[in-house]
Amino acid sequence: MQRTNFSEMACSIARTLDVVGEPWSPLILRDVYVGFSRFEQIQADLGISRKVLTERLNHLVEQGVLDRRPYDHRPRYEYVLTEKGTELVDLLMVMVGWGDRWLAGEAGPPVLYRHHACGEISSVDLRCAHCGEPMHAADVDVLAGPGSAA
Amino acid sequence: MQRTNFSEMACSIARTLDVVGEPWSPLILRDVYVGFSRFEQIQADLGISRKVLTERLNHLVEQGVLDRRPYDHRPRYEYVLTEKGTELVDLLMVMVGWGDRWLAGEAGPPVLYRHHACGEISSVDLRCAHCGEPMHAADVDVLAGPGSAA
DNA sequence: CTTCTGAGTTCCTTCAAGAGACTTCAAGAC
DNA sequence: GTCTTGAAGTCTCTTGAAGGAACTCAGAAG
Numbered sequence: 001m002q003r004t005n006f007s008e009m010a011c012s013i014a015r016t017l018d019v020v021g022e023p024w025s026p027l028i029l030r031d032v033y034v035g036f037s038r039f040e041q042i043q044a045d046l047g048i049s050r051k052v053l054t055e056r057l058n059h060l061v062e063q064g065v066l067d068r069r070p071y072d073h074r075p076r077y078e079y080v081l082t083e084k085g086t087e088l089v090d091l092l093m094v095m096v097g098w099g100d101r102w103l104a105g106e107a108g109p110p111v112l113y114r115h116h117a118c119g120e121i122s123s124v125d126l127r128c129a130h131c132g133e134p135m136h137a138a139d140v141d142v143l144a145g146p147g148s149a150a
Numbered sequence: 151m152q153r154t155n156f157s158e159m160a161c162s163i164a165r166t167l168d169v170v171g172e173p174w175s176p177l178i179l180r181d182v183y184v185g186f187s188r189f190e191q192i193q194a195d196l197g198i199s200r201k202v203l204t205e206r207l208n209h210l211v212e213q214g215v216l217d218r219r220p221y222d223h224r225p226r227y228e229y230v231l232t233e234k235g236t237e238l239v240d241l242l243m244v245m246v247g248w249g250d251r252w253l254a255g256e257a258g259p260p261v262l263y264r265h266h267a268c269g270e271i272s273s274v275d276l277r278c279a280h281c282g283e284p285m286h287a288a289d290v291d292v293l294a295g296p297g298s299a300a
Numbered sequence: 301c302t303t304c305t306g307a308g309t310t311c312c313t314t315c316a317a318g319a320g321a322c323t324t325c326a327a328g329a330c
Numbered sequence: 331g332t333c334t335t336g337a338a339g340t341c342t343c344t345t346g347a348a349g350g351a352a353c354t355c356a357g358a359a360g
Contacts, residue, residue: 072306088248094241096163108295117285147258
């Protein structure tokens with residue numbers, strides 16, 4: 001829960017946090033991504049309070065990250081990732097990569113990814129969209145952009 | 151507000167959130183990354199409550215993401231990213247990429263990255279660490295790993 | 301017409317976040 | 331030696347979000 005509203009900051013990190021930075025939101029997206037698309041499923045899987053789950057789902061739908069759609073001709077709904085939401089899964093995959101490396105311990109990673117293109121169990125790596133070489137913290141200069149406040 | 155502790159979940163996303171998922175933590179890391187390394191600087195830059203900043207910095211140091219080191223032969227300290235913390239900047243760069251694409255609007259991105267290897271203004275792209283091809287949500291199968299709870 | 305089920309809604313308690321004043325410690329100024 | 335300054339917190343109070351559990355509502359099944 002962030003009481004301070006980050007969305008006015010001239011910072012894409014802050015703005016992204018305003019969309020998915022609240023407690024539970026990334027885990028809800030993970031659940032939807034792996035196929036838990038209904039209220040009861042997500043609630044049971046995460047053990048989240050129903051009240052908070054309602055709030056988070058509403059927020060994620062408002063932000064265009066999830067789509068709420070009826071099924072079964074009853075007052076029943078399921079949640080699916082929009083394109084905007086699907087691209088957020090990138091963020092989850094990087095979180096998994098870091099967590100696997102630094103926090104998984106003896107037991108090893110809880111989840112594995114098999115890459116369709118090569119068929120191997122693999123993980124994500126950050127590359128420059130322009131030249132394809134690795135692009136991490138030490139590989140860039142940070143410059144003011146057109147949308148900077150100053 | 152009692153917060154659920156995510157660290158016991160068999161999920162690298164949950165564990166990562168337990169380290170940097172609290173409100174403000176990613177913004178604090180961003181500040182340290184771009185060179186605001188002292189308490190007063192970070193507090194002034196973010197407008198965060200001093201109490202919360204103290205809590206966050208302590209937590210990040212405990213988690214091994216930041217290192218607290220004295221300077222100036224006085225009771226003065228600055229915070230620097232450890233290796234563990236530097237690798238978390240990957241996460242920030244992906245957040246920036248998503249925020250730039252979906253939330254920046256007319257004004258454009260607030261910050262730009264120039265990649266050392268090619269000298270171009272660029273952004274990160276997720277690639278398979280094994281074969282180098284793009285690796286996004288739709289490009290993988292998710293499988294249970296050795297550390298899965300089941 | 302009663303029961304069941306999915307999807308919430310309501311209510312109450314506890315504890316975190318926000319705001320801002322206060323403290324501490326060493327260095328340099330007078 | 332005392333006074334001031336500045337960095338880095340600490341303290342106190344208020345507000346409101348998260349947790350938990352019970353309750354509601356609509357349509358389907360029996």
